[in-house]
Each structure stands twice: as C-alpha cells, then as structure tokens.
Amino acid sequence: MDPLDLARAQFATTTSFHFLFVLLTLGLVTLVAVMQTGFTLTGTPVLRRMTRFWGRIYVVNYALGIATGIVMEFQFGLNWSGLSTYAGDVFGAPLAIETLVAFFLESTFLGLWIFGWDRLGRWAHLALIWAVTVTAYASAFWVMVANGFLQHPVGYREQGGVLRLTDLGALVANPTVTAAFVHVVAAALTVGGVFVVGVSAHHFIRRTAEVDFFRRSLRIGVVTTAIATPFLVAAGVAQFKVIKTYQPDKLSVMGGLGAPLSSMMLIGVALVLASWVTLPLLARDAVVRMRFPLHLMVLGIPLPFVASIGGWVVREVGRQPWLVYGLMTTEDAVSPVGATGMLVSFLAFTGVFAVLGVADWVLVSRIARRGPEPESAPQPVSALATAL
Amino acid sequence: MESFWIVLLGLLAAGYFALAGFDYGTALLFRFVGRDERERGRALGAMTPFVLGDEVWLVAAVGVLFGAFPRLEGELLSGHHGAFVTIVTGLVAFTAAVQLRGAAPVWDVPLVGGALAVAVGWGVLAADVTGAPAPLWIVGVVGLFSLHGGTFLAWRLPGRAGVRARALARSLVLPCLLFVPAAVLLAGPVARPEVGVGVAVAVVVLLLGAWVTSGRVAFCCTAIACALPVPAVFAAQDVVTAETMAGTGTLAVLVPAAVVVLPLVLLFQWATWWMVRVRHA
Numbered sequence: 001m002d003p004l005d006l007a008r009a010q011f012a013t014t015t016s017f018h019f020l021f022v023l024l025t026l027g028l029v030t031l032v033a034v035m036q037t038g039f040t041l042t043g044t045p046v047l048r049r050m051t052r053f054w055g056r057i058y059v060v061n062y063a064l065g066i067a068t069g070i071v072m073e074f075q076f077g078l079n080w081s082g083l084s085t086y087a088g089d090v091f092g093a094p095l096a097i098e099t100l101v102a103f104f105l106e107s108t109f110l111g112l113w114i115f116g117w118d119r120l121g122r123w124a125h126l127a128l129i130w131a132v133t134v135t136a137y138a139s140a141f142w143v144m145v146a147n148g149f150l151q152h153p154v155g156y157r158e159q160g161g162v163l164r165l166t167d168l169g170a171l172v173a174n175p176t177v178t179a180a181f182v183h184v185v186a187a188a189l190t191v192g193g194v195f196v197v198g199v200s201a202h203h204f205i206r207r208t209a210e211v212d213f214f215r216r217s218l219r220i221g222v223v224t225t226a227i228a229t230p231f232l233v234a235a236g237v238a239q240f241k242v243i244k245t246y247q248p249d250k251l252s253v254m255g256g257l258g259a260p261l262s263s264m265m266l267i268g269v270a271l272v273l274a275s276w277v278t279l280p281l282l283a284r285d286a287v288v289r290m291r292f293p294l295h296l297m298v299l300g301i302p303l304p305f306v307a308s309i310g311g312w313v314v315r316e317v318g319r320q321p322w323l324v325y326g327l328m329t330t331e332d333a334v335s336p337v338g339a340t341g342m343l344v345s346f347l348a349f350t351g352v353f354a355v356l357g358v359a360d361w362v363l364v365s366r367i368a369r370r371g372p373e374p375e376s377a378p379q380p381v382s383a384l385a386t387a388l
Numbered sequence: 389m390e391s392f393w394i395v396l397l398g399l400l401a402a403g404y405f406a407l408a409g410f411d412y413g414t415a416l417l418f419r420f421v422g423r424d425e426r427e428r429g430r431a432l433g434a435m436t437p438f439v440l441g442d443e444v445w446l447v448a449a450v451g452v453l454f455g456a457f458p459r460l461e462g463e464l465l466s467g468h469h470g471a472f473v474t475i476v477t478g479l480v481a482f483t484a485a486v487q488l489r490g491a492a493p494v495w496d497v498p499l500v501g502g503a504l505a506v507a508v509g510w511g512v513l514a515a516d517v518t519g520a521p522a523p524l525w526i527v528g529v530v531g532l533f534s535l536h537g538g539t540f541l542a543w544r545l546p547g548r549a550g551v552r553a554r555a556l557a558r559s560l561v562l563p564c565l566l567f568v569p570a571a572v573l574l575a576g577p578v579a580r581p582e583v584g585v586g587v588a589v590a591v592v593v594l595l596l597g598a599w600v601t602s603g604r605v606a607f608c609c610t611a612i613a614c615a616l617p618v619p620a621v622f623a624a625q626d627v628v629t630a631e632t633m634a635g636t637g638t639l640a641v642l643v644p645a646a647v648v649v650l651p652l653v654l655l656f657q658w659a660t661w662w663m664v665r666v667r668h669a
Contacts, residue, residue: 060487063440063483063486063487064483064484064487066440066443066444066483067479067480067483067484068480069447070443070446070447070476070479070480070483071476071480073447073450073451073454074450074465074472074476076454076461076462076465077450077453077454077461077462077464077465077466077472078465078466078469078472078473079466080462081461081462081463081465081466082462083462084454084458084459084461084462085458085459085462085463087458088454088458088459088461088462088634089458089634089635089637089638090638091458092454092455092456092458092461092634092638093455093634093638093641093642095451095454095455096451096452096454096455096456096642096645097455097641097642097645098451099447099448099450099451099452099454100448100451100452100642100645100646100649101645101648101649103444103447103448103451104444104445104447104448104451104649104653105649105652105653105656107440107441107443107444107447108440108441108444108652108653108656108657108660109656110440111437111438111440111441111656111657111660112656112659112660112663114437115437115660115663115664116663119663159635162459164635164637164638165634165635165637165638165641166637168641335462335466335469336466337466337469341469341470341473344470344473345469345473348473348477349473349476349477349480352477352480352481352484353480355481355484355498356480356484359484359487359488363487363488383436383487383488383489383490384436384437384439384440384486384487
C-alpha cells in the first residue's frame with residue numbers, strides 16, 4: 001500500500017471508531033440529563049439511582065471516547081497537511097471553535113459533574129449535566145460544519161493559492177450541514193434509546209428484582225427511540241435532494257455503495273416500526289410479559305451502530321476523489337510522509353483503538369450487567385473518583 | 389492581534405505541560421511511592437480527578453494551532469510524524485489505562501508505558517526542533533514530569549507515602565538541574581538563543597525553589613519548570629510566526645470563542661481543585 005492508501009485506511013478506521021463512541025456519548029448524556037431533571041423536580045429516589053447507573057456507563061464511554069477524539073484532532077496535521085496548508089483557514093475555524101467551545105468546556109463541566117456528586121447543590125449539579133449536554137451537541141454541530149465545508153465548500157475566497165474565510169454564516173448555513181446535523185442528532189438519540197432499552201430488556205430477561213428501575217428506563221428508551229427515528233429517517237431522505245443539487249457525482253458513486261446505504265435505510269425503517277409498535281405495549285408492561293420482544297431488544301443494540309458506520313461510508317467515500325469537493329483532491333492533501341511512517345502510525349493507532357474498543361465493551365457491559373448498585377452502598381460515579 | 393494568538397497558544401501549551409505533567413509524573417512514580425495496592429490506589433486517586441481537565445489543555449492548544457496557525461499545524465505535525473505518533477499513542481494508552489486500572493493491575497503496563505511514551509515523544513520533538521541529542525531531552529522530559537509528579541504526591545498524600553514521594557522528588561532535582569544547562573549547551577544553531585538561556589535560568593531557579601520548599605509551593609515551582617521548556621524551545625527557534633497565521637477573517641471569528649471560553653474553563657477547573665482540596669493539611 002502506498003502512503004495515500006494507508007492514510008485513507010487510517011482515517012476510515014479511526015473515524016469509525018471515534019464515531020461509535022460519540023454516538024453513545026451524545027445519546028446517553030441526553031437521557032441522563034432527562035433522568036436527573038426528573039429527579040431534581042420530583043425527588044423520586046429511583047430517578048436518582050437511574051441517573052447514577054446510566055451516568056456511570058456514560059462517563060466510561062466519554063473518557064475512553066475522548067482518547068479517540070484526540071487522535072482525530074492530530075490526524076489532520078499528521079497525515080493531511082495539504083488540507084491545513086490550502087484550506088486550513090476555513091476548515092480549521094469550525095474545528096478550533098469545536099475544540100475550544102465544546103471539547104475544552106465540555107470536559108471541564110463533566111469533571112465538575114463527576115466530583116460534584118453530593119458536594120454541590122441539586123440545581124447546580126443539574127445545571128452542569130445540561131451544560132455538558134449542550135456543549136456535546138455544540139461539538140457535534142461544529143464538526144458537521146467542518147465536514148459540510150468538505151462536501152460543499154462555501155464562505156471562502158481563494159487568495160494566493162490558499163483559501164481565506166470570508167463568511168462564517170455561509171459555513172454554518174451550508175445546506176450540506178443542516179439535514180446532516182439533524183440526522184446525526186437523531187442517530188445519537190436512537191443509539192442512546194436503543195441501548196437503554198436493550199440493557200433494560202436484558203435485566204427483565206434475567207428476572208431482575210429492580211422492576212421499577214428498569215421499567216422506567218425501558219420506557220424512556222422506547223419513547224426516545226420512537227421520537228428520534230422518524231426524524232432520523234426524514235433527515236436521511238432529505239439529504240438525497242441536497243446531494244443531487246451540490247454533489248451530483250456522489251449519486252453515481254453511491255451506486256457502488258449499495259450495501260452500506262441499503263443496510264442503513266433498512267435499519268432506520270425497522271427501528272421506526274419497532275419503536276412505534278412497542279409504544280402501546282408499554283401499557284401495563286405488556287411487552288415485558290410477552291418476553292420474546294425482550295430478546296429482540298437485546299439483539300437490537302448493535303443495529304444503530306452498524307447503520308451509522310454505513311452512513312459515514314456513504315458520506316465520505318461518496319465524496320471521493322475530492323477532499324474538498326471540486327477544489328482539492330484527497331491525493332493532493334496527503335502529507336509528505338513515507339510509507340513506513342504512515343504504516344507505523346496506522347498500526348499504532350489501530351492497535352490502541354482496538355484496545356480502547358475492547359476496554360469500552362468490557363467495562364460498559366460489566367457495569368450494565370451488574371445493574372444498579374444497592375441504595376445502601378453507593379459506588380462512585382466514575383472510576384476516576386475512586387479515592388473520594 | 390497576532391501576538392494575542394501567539395501568547396494564547398503559548399499559554400495553552402504551558403498549561404498542558406504544567407497540569408498534565410504531574411499526571412504523567414504520578415503514573416511514572418506511583419508504583420515506587422506506594423508500597424502496597426492500597427497506597428498505590430491512593431496515589432493514583434490523588435491525580436485522577438484532574439486527568440480529564442488536564443488533558444484537554446492539549447486538545448485546546450492543538451485546536452488553536454489548527455484554527456489560527458493552519459500552515460504551521462500541517463507542517464509541524466507531518467514534519468515530526470514519529471514524535472507526534474508516539475505522543476498520541478502514549479496519550480491514548482494512558483487515558484484508557486487511568487480508567488481501567490481499577491479493573492486489574494495489568495493495566496499498570498499501559499498506564500506507565502503510556503505516560504513514558506508521551507514524555508519520550510515530547511523529548512524527541514524538542515530535540516528535533518533545537519538540534520540537541522534526543523536521549524538528552526528524553527531523559528530531561530521524563531525527569532521533569534517525574535519530579536512534578538513527585539512534588540504533587542508529596543503535597544497531596546498523607547503519611548509515609550507522602551514522605552516517600554518527597555524523597556523521590558528531591559532525588560530527581562539534581563538530574564533535572566544537570567539537564568537544563570546541557571540542553572542549552574548541546575543545542576544546534578538557534579534563532580533566538582537569549583530566549584533559551586533566559587528560560588534555562590528561570591527553570592534552574594524554580595528547581596532550586598522546589599528543593600528548598602515543600603507542599604503547594606514546591607508543586608507550583610515544578611509546575612512552571614515543566615511548563616516552560618517545550619514552549620521555550622519553539623520560541624527560541626522562532627517557529628510560531630505571523631506568516632503561518634490564518635487570515636484576519638478566520639482570526640476575527642475565533643477571538644470571541646477564545647475570550648468566552650478561557651475564563652470559564654479557568655473558573656470551573658479551579659472549582660474542581662477547590663472541591664478536592666487537601667483536607668489533611
């Protein structure tokens with residue numbers, strides 16, 4: 001493989017891994033914020049325990065996901081220096097805003113949320129989780145703005161062989177951003193909803209004694225999925241029109257992307273149907289008493305993850321051979337780094353990402369299987385807080 | 389306007405080394421500071437509340453580098469591919485292992501190894517930029533991070549573990565003192581040697597300060613001693629210049645983001661320190 005192929009393989013691998021973490025993080029933090037809001041308003045103890053249980057899973061996933069985000073951030077300069085040189089003024093601006101406004105602030109808020117358990121007032125602690133949620137979505141938004149520029153460059157002028165930013169508003173209002181961002185947000189909520197439903201179903205299969213705890217969790221998950229999936233599908237379909245207008249070549253490339261595209265659409269529609277069929281069955285726990293849907297719910301956990309990888313493959317591979325659509329090819333952007341250097345970094349990053357993926361899976365599934373802690377012996381919300 | 393971004397980049401980088409430096413140093417030293425599992429757990433636990441907040445200073449610095457100095461970012465990272473791949477790989481291993489350490493002691497391997505890789509990577513980078521021998525800088529950065537971790541643990545840990553950390557830290561001061569003049573003398577041609585010499589003198593004074601003081605003051609001395617060298621190397625070599633900066637359109641957009649975010653981060657990170665402040669002192 002030459003350096004270009006290696007750099008592309010590396011980008012595809014690291015982005016896919018990163019996005020899996022991002023989706024679960026975004027989806028779960030929203031549900032955790034909703035649960036904590038419920039507790040803060042009503043004082044119902046079970047809602048507090050739910051916030052803590054799902055919050056622990058969220059924090060593990062976030063802290064490991066942050067490591068994948070760091071790799072993403074460095075990767076542009078490491079392997080795609082041509083992009084920074086030519087389009088860095090425009091592409092770098094939303095990414096810099098993302099790291100400052102979102103990443104930097106989000107981690108700071110989250111750190112305080114973790115260590116603020118039982119130390120801060122109820123309302124201050126609630127405000128923190130919402131601050132984390134808002135900055136998390138802001139992060140996703142600015143990344144989509146940066147990506148949207150690669151799909152359909154706007155808001156720039158060329159000057160002396162480099163692009164200069166002229167209009168941030170145009171960058172933000174880019175038609176390739178709007179529908180895609182709604183799509184990503186709905187995907188994240190779907191991942192979060194399906195995950196919470198699946199884990200709750202697992203506990204019902206095991207005939208958990210925590211009936212109230214998992215009934216409420218299951219309901220929140222099903223309702224979230226039922227609300228999110230129609231938007232998910234609609235925002236997915238809406239992108240075809242945008243692509244037809246701004247990236248006509250992509251449609252022909254998509255012919256070759258049949259498998260990821262159709263599996264994504266199939267999963268999307270299936271989840272709409274499944275969640276809406278389940279809604280009426282929530283009454284008097286019919287869905288729990290029927291039992292067989294519980295097994296389907298557990299099996300469904302990976303589905304939205306699979307679909308989301310399909311979505312990125314379509315969006316990113318469909319852009320080829322362009323890196324910045326119509327302006328710069330992927331080939332011209334790759335760094336002048338030898339094949340050996342590129343191979344070493346590919347293996348190193350893929351290796352640590354594989355470890356991260358396995359570690360996340362092991363930790364999350366262990367917390368999820370163990371179920372909520374007894375009220376008498378609360379565990380710290382994060383392994384980072386063991387000493388407290 | 390131009391100097392604002394250069395100063396901001398320098399501050400974020402310095403903040404990263406001052407804060408994350410003791411994270412890596414703690415990881416390098418905790419197995420020596422703690423004699424049994426309980427002590428080791430406490431030593432690591434003193435550091436873990438800050439890990440997330442500390443590491444993101446680097447994320448913010450690279451964000452500013454990308455947004456405000458796009459041409460430098462591409463050139464720097466791709467030009468020092470090996471050093472940065474080492475840093476990032478180590479960072480990922482370290483960040484994951486900090487989370488997972490409670491699960492099994494086998495995670496000590498990526499924890500210590502990751503911290504070591506990060507220090508080695510920064511050492512290689514600084515050596516590349518100044519033209520000094522890489523082993524010198526590798527030993528120097530590992531030594532400075534370890535010393536910083538030592539003063540942190542000496543300040544935060546009660547009892548015998550704290551005393552051991554203090555002894556370890558003191559034993560590291562002399563090697564660090566030897567490293568600083570060596571790094572200046574063995575450097576290749578440098579654009580602004582006076583910067584290098586000035587910072588070297590400051591670091592020597594800080595190291596002596598860490599030797600004679602203890603607790604929070606010693607920690608502050610090693611924090612600044614950790615923060616200065618790598619940014620100073622870039623300043624001495626005049627790497628961050630106005631020519632590599634983004635156009636005024638980009639910078640105007642980024643100013644409000646930086647002006648709003650920085651005070652907030654400082655305030656909230658200070659709140660984290662305040663919440664987990666030392667109570668045994």
